[in-house]
Amino acid sequence: MRDVAVIGIGMNKWGEVWEKSISDLIAESALLALDDAGLDKVDAMYIGCMSSGLFTDQEHLGSIGPDYAGICPTPGTRVESACASGGAAIRSGFLHVASGASDIVMVVGVEKMTDVDGAKATFALATAADQEYEVFHGVTFPGLYAMMANHHMNKYCTTRDQLAQVAVKNHKNGKLNPLAQFQMDVTLDQVKNAVMVSDPLTILDCSPITDGAAAVILCPADKAKSISKKRVVKVKGSGHASDTIQLAQRKDLSYLKSTEIAAKKALEMAGRKIGDINFAEVHDCFTIAEIMVVEALGAVEVGKGGPATMDGVTAVDGKFPVNASGGLKSKGHPVGATGVAQIVELVKQIRGTAEKGRQVKNANIGLAQNMGGSGASSVVHILEGE
Amino acid sequence: MSSPRNWRGMPQRYRLEAAKCKKCGKVLFPPRLVCPECHGREFEPTHIGNTGKVETFTVIRVAPSGFTDQAPYAVAIVNVGDGVRILCQVADVEPEELAIGMPVKLEFRKVQSDGESGVISYGYKAVPVF
Numbered sequence: 001m002r003d004v005a006v007i008g009i010g011m012n013k014w015g016e017v018w019e020k021s022i023s024d025l026i027a028e029s030a031l032l033a034l035d036d037a038g039l040d041k042v043d044a045m046y047i048g049c050m051s052s053g054l055f056t057d058q059e060h061l062g063s064i065g066p067d068y069a070g071i072c073p074t075p076g077t078r079v080e081s082a083c084a085s086g087g088a089a090i091r092s093g094f095l096h097v098a099s100g101a102s103d104i105v106m107v108v109g110v111e112k113m114t115d116v117d118g119a120k121a122t123f124a125l126a127t128a129a130d131q132e133y134e135v136f137h138g139v140t141f142p143g144l145y146a147m148m149a150n151h152h153m154n155k156y157c158t159t160r161d162q163l164a165q166v167a168v169k170n171h172k173n174g175k176l177n178p179l180a181q182f183q184m185d186v187t188l189d190q191v192k193n194a195v196m197v198s199d200p201l202t203i204l205d206c207s208p209i210t211d212g213a214a215a216v217i218l219c220p221a222d223k224a225k226s227i228s229k230k231r232v233v234k235v236k237g238s239g240h241a242s243d244t245i246q247l248a249q250r251k252d253l254s255y256l257k258s259t260e261i262a263a264k265k266a267l268e269m270a271g272r273k274i275g276d277i278n279f280a281e282v283h284d285c286f287t288i289a290e291i292m293v294v295e296a297l298g299a300v301e302v303g304k305g306g307p308a309t310m311d312g313v314t315a316v317d318g319k320f321p322v323n324a325s326g327g328l329k330s331k332g333h334p335v336g337a338t339g340v341a342q343i344v345e346l347v348k349q350i351r352g353t354a355e356k357g358r359q360v361k362n363a364n365i366g367l368a369q370n371m372g373g374s375g376a377s378s379v380v381h382i383l384e385g386e
Numbered sequence: 387m388s389s390p391r392n393w394r395g396m397p398q399r400y401r402l403e404a405a406k407c408k409k410c411g412k413v414l415f416p417p418r419l420v421c422p423e424c425h426g427r428e429f430e431p432t433h434i435g436n437t438g439k440v441e442t443f444t445v446i447r448v449a450p451s452g453f454t455d456q457a458p459y460a461v462a463i464v465n466v467g468d469g470v471r472i473l474c475q476v477a478d479v480e481p482e483e484l485a486i487g488m489p490v491k492l493e494f495r496k497v498q499s500d501g502e503s504g505v506i507s508y509g510y511k512a513v514p515v516f
Contacts, residue, residue: 118448136395138450139461140446140450143444150486151442198445198448248472248473275388360506
């Protein structure tokens, strides 16, 4: 396998973008990435998207992507793994370049979620769970994570304040990110007293419904310098794992085994330990998710994710900075775009071009963790500056 | 909920039919073609128990399409023994009465009203045992 580098990144402003179609979102981020790399074409394209069919009645993104990016007849492939679609698309692009099959590969992640109302969006998202044994009974994603939260709180004495602190921290970071959907602070009281979605999670424990896209361009590491003058950022590790689709069938209801395994694989490939990681972007689709992820990554002891968040371990200036971008909570969560946007953020941080106040000091080795469903699939990547 | 899907799920939703792996004894609900523990492919029919304990729960207040008329409603993961956990609604309970460890029994109830397909879906719901 060849070493792979990221030579272009692009991301548009996320939010309720009613004036733009899914094709516009893909094209906009793709063009930003091409401009960043100084290229006007690529050899292949991957498009991570969870459910363009249910959200926009549009499938066949393998054509939409290259077509609206203006690069036909470049081949396009859509990759789907629920909310981990973006991360899985990154891995597909990475393996494509690493294998030597193509040199320049673009990976776009996209989701256009606000063309449908809230109940339909909730239904579309719920298709990432088991239709027959979870969705059938009326459970939602906030519902599944709420059950994980109650389990975690009961088992480890994790508190309501500790959950809320994840939102407070991530909004503080996202306030400084001009591309974030919700550039605003929230307080512990606001999070706890917001409208209840699924007990104990309020609407401010949940990531929002978002329209958005993000794109990266990958190439063989030894060709990166001849294409771009920017700092070379290598994809050093890639790990991917699955778990049972049904939360009820996991051995531990509040432990993300797929994240643990994906992270171990990525770290092993990169020749690194979790202690070597300078910062991380993780899948905080709900506040409890970030707590469980930092535990599964091994960044904190299992059961200590809540206190660690409260103590500032995961703050921008903490020992293990998490979600300096604002995370899914503040930046938004256009599900298929999230995994790609995490890579965009790692590259920004490693290049040292993140906004003041949310730039992590000495950000040279970053980890991105993206997961689908209630943790039924996880993808982890490790990027390192040269 | 389409008619074929509704029909296909009846053995489990109506009768709690499960499969027991002949090799390692693991009980699978719903039945599968291969045992995820030992990769055995031979099973004998069995049933899951109709009593259990709540391992975790929530109250759904923002419901998906098809359930908006029912909200708020309680959902739990129930351990029914033999190493089997199931997810289902908890009926006849006030949200504040729910607790981890609460004993429940499974009853046959209407789960989904007829939506676009016109199918009314029935199945199991947990109810508290006091």
